[in-house]
Structure formats: C-alpha cells, structure tokens
Amino acid sequence: MKRRTFFKWSLAGAVAVLSGGFTARSSMAASRYYKGPVSDHFDGIRFFNPGGVEPNGFGDLLRWRFNGQQATWPKTPDPRATVVKPDASVTGQNLRVTMVGHASMLIQVAGLNILTDPVWSERASPVSFAGPRRVSPPGIRLEDLPRIDVVLISHNHYDHLDLATIASLEAAHKPTFVTPLGNDVFIRKVAPDARIALMDWGDALDVTEGVSIHCEPAHHWSARGLGDRRKALWAAFVISTPAGRIYHIGDTGFHDGINYRAAGKTYGSFRLAILPIGAYEPRWFMKGQHQNPDEAIEGMRLANAAYAVGHHFATIQLTDEAMDAPERALTAALAKHDVDPARVRPLHAGEVFDVPPERNPA
Numbered sequence: 001m002k003r004r005t006f007f008k009w010s011l012a013g014a015v016a017v018l019s020g021g022f023t024a025r026s027s028m029a030a031s032r033y034y035k036g037p038v039s040d041h042f043d044g045i046r047f048f049n050p051g052g053v054e055p056n057g058f059g060d061l062l063r064w065r066f067n068g069q070q071a072t073w074p075k076t077p078d079p080r081a082t083v084v085k086p087d088a089s090v091t092g093q094n095l096r097v098t099m100v101g102h103a104s105m106l107i108q109v110a111g112l113n114i115l116t117d118p119v120w121s122e123r124a125s126p127v128s129f130a131g132p133r134r135v136s137p138p139g140i141r142l143e144d145l146p147r148i149d150v151v152l153i154s155h156n157h158y159d160h161l162d163l164a165t166i167a168s169l170e171a172a173h174k175p176t177f178v179t180p181l182g183n184d185v186f187i188r189k190v191a192p193d194a195r196i197a198l199m200d201w202g203d204a205l206d207v208t209e210g211v212s213i214h215c216e217p218a219h220h221w222s223a224r225g226l227g228d229r230r231k232a233l234w235a236a237f238v239i240s241t242p243a244g245r246i247y248h249i250g251d252t253g254f255h256d257g258i259n260y261r262a263a264g265k266t267y268g269s270f271r272l273a274i275l276p277i278g279a280y281e282p283r284w285f286m287k288g289q290h291q292n293p294d295e296a297i298e299g300m301r302l303a304n305a306a307y308a309v310g311h312h313f314a315t316i317q318l319t320d321e322a323m324d325a326p327e328r329a330l331t332a333a334l335a336k337h338d339v340d341p342a343r344v345r346p347l348h349a350g351e352v353f354d355v356p357p358e359r360n361p362a
Contacts, residue, residue, distance in 0.1 A: 053288030082350030154250025182232030244271030278313030
C-alpha cells in the first residue's frame, strides 16, 4: 500500500447532478483534471470501475426523467430535522457523528473534526436558481462548526462537492481537503491556496499520530459538465483511529459486494460504516451507481461493521423514491438480514449518534 504523509427536478438539474457529461466522448485535454500512468482503473484519459457497470447514456436519462413515476416530496422541512451546535471536540474512545444533511456529516474522533462531502448551499446544482433543492436546512450552521481539521470529498457530483461551501471552509478553518485524483481542479477554483491531499485507490495519508486516512474503491463515476465524465476519480475512505476504524462511502453501487468484501478482508472489522441508503429508484437506471437499503445492510455485514449510519436521504430529492421510502426499506432489510436495528442509524439533519464501543459484529 502506498503511503503519503501529510500533516426538483428539472431536466437540467438531473443532468447536472446525476448525469452531467453525457457528451463525454467529445475531446478534452486529459491533463485538465489528472494525468498519470495507466492503472487497473485508469486508461490514461478516464477512470473506470474494474469489472463494473458504466453510467447510463442520455437516452436512458430521458426515458427515466419522463417516466412519470417520481414521488412528490413535501415542500416543508423534515419535521425530524433539527439544528444543533456541536462540542469543540471528542476525545478518548468516543466517536460521534452529527448529520448536516444528505452526505454531509461531522465526524468527531481522537480530537479531530472531520467533515464529509460538505454541502451547505440551498441547491445541489451548478446554478443558484435551478436544480435539486434541499428540503431541510443544514443540521449545523456553518458559523457553529467547531475547528475543522479535515474535509473528505468522495467525488465531484454537485451533491457532494459544493464550491461555495469549500470557499467558506477554507476561509474560516484552513482544513486539509482530502479527495481522489483530479478533484483538486475544482477546489483550486475557489481556494487556490488550500492544502489538498490527492489520493488514488490504495493510498494512505497520515493525519496525526495514530490517525490515518486510506483511499478505497467505490463503484461510482464523476462529472461536473458536458465533457468531463470520469475524468476525475471517485472513492470511499477508511479512517483508522485509536477509537476504531470508520468506513465512509459517499456514493456507490453494490457491485456484487466486491468492494465491501475487500474492505473486510483488508481491515478486519469496523467500528462504524457510513453508508448511502437513498437515491436508488428506478433500479434499472440507478442500480449500477447507487445501492439501495437492502444492499447497504448486506455491505455492512460483508465489511464486518459493528454499527452503521445511513445517509443520502430526506434532504435533496434526486431520484424517484418517496422521501420516507429509504427508511421503510431499511426496516425491511434489517429484518431480512437479522440485524439489530440498534446497530443502524439513518440520521436526519441535526441528529447526533454517539457510536457505542465496537463489539463483535456477528
């Protein structure tokens, strides 16, 4: 393993968030995002999922968007959403996760404050006047954040990489931004002097004594515009700490459980897995890139995680399922796989989960 040491919905919105880059076969300079040696997941121009499923084409996008099956979400905030002010830090064997919304969470462990895929903007879109709009405010106000040490950005879709939020975090906290290859291009647009740790699958990064971040495969893709599909890498992260290991996935297809099995084999077990459980319908369109709750629980089992947090639901409507569908499907999945519901927390904005000490996940 390499180690690097470093201290809704309009059609335009659908294209922007889930499907940007359907004209990716147009020529663009490969070096605009990343230029490097060919590997088992990079062909010299684009990244890919080994043995995986490519994202659907533009014709499939149109077929989906005009299927007339999209559920109607409430226009008012989720009644379970709250706004909280976090403690300055968490130390010892404590591990705390506070939901901001969608895939944005504050992880507090080993004296460090880590943000995942931070999005505080009202819309997950390249423009402020159109595209998917959040239905609940962030569970933590930007000005109430504690000192932020590390920001994990799993990939460059608009619901995971938000330039306005990145600019605010850089101005207020000067964190280390940790992200897969090629995504520095976007961060530099708004934070030219930011500390950025670029990682390939298999890389590891020492953050502080006893804490390291490992970059692992996820089955997804990337795009911000009309010609950059798969020009930047996507990834999952493993955070190794004295309080236990955390497996964080921003977005992924189940991919026959390949990546979950590999993570379980490599790391043995996890105190916590942070897993997407939303944006999965219709399955014929989403299955390759977005797992459903049943697959998330199977992934939790394959990775040997003692506890799990469910995210990517009840904040921004990206796909067809109803707002409460992921939680209902999660309840069924827990029963199907005989998993104690106390081990899995689908977090709403402002909800805090103090993760119990790791136990045998069997």
